[in-house]
Amino acid sequence: MSDPDAEPDGVEHAANPDVPSEAVLDELFATIESRKAELPEGSYTASLFTHEKGENAVLEKLGEESTETILAAKDDDLDELTYEGADLVYHLLVLFAMKDLDLDDLRDELRDRF
Numbered sequence: 001m002s003d004p005d006a007e008p009d010g011v012e013h014a015a016n017p018d019v020p021s022e023a024v025l026d027e028l029f030a031t032i033e034s035r036k037a038e039l040p041e042g043s044y045t046a047s048l049f050t051h052e053k054g055e056n057a058v059l060e061k062l063g064e065e066s067t068e069t070i071l072a073a074k075d076d077d078l079d080e081l082t083y084e085g086a087d088l089v090y091h092l093l094v095l096f097a098m099k100d101l102d103l104d105d106l107r108d109e110l111r112d113r114f
């Protein structure tokens with residue numbers, strides 16, 4: 001999604017060919033931050049920020065997606081591994097936004113390990 005302020009449809013999200021691959025994570029994180037600020041109706045991301053379980057909602061999803069990622073790897077199902085890995089990264093970024101961390105924190109930590 002190129003416009004973080006675009007109305008969520010809550011169901012489908014068309015792929016946006018205007019976003020270069022190297023900008024995908026930044027674009028996704030900007031969308032997550034926008035959902036956190038605006039809390040629009042119909043947004044799955046917004047629902048994680050307002051969930052009655054609090055942060056446990058996204059923590060539970062991270063647990064589920066981690067398990068699904070591991071099972072896909074054990075099955076050598078590369079399409080499923082890619083799909084579940086994307087779910088895992090998305091929920092990790094929601095957790096980062098929830099904790100007021102951002103992609104630069106992640107990049108800095110990874111770069112410090114070079």
Ligand SMILES: N=c1c2ncn([C@@H]3O[C@H](COP(=O)(O)OP(=O)(O)OP(=O)(O)O)[C@@H](O)[C@H]3O)c2ncn1[C@@H]1O[C@H](COP(=O)(O)O)[C@@H](O)[C@H]1O
Nearest residue numbers: 001008009010013031035042043044045046068086087090
């Ligand atoms: N990248 C994602 C993304 N990845 C996963 N999900 C949601 O995370 C949930 C995962 O739950 P489940 O694992 O139960 O669902 P599932 O993957 O269908 O089922 P499984 O086979 O994995 O069990 C689903 O509701 C997915 O829609 C995401 N929801 C949103 N985004 C991004 O966030 C943007 C804003 O979305 P909204 O907040 O909904 O407007 C979207 O345009 C996307 O770019």
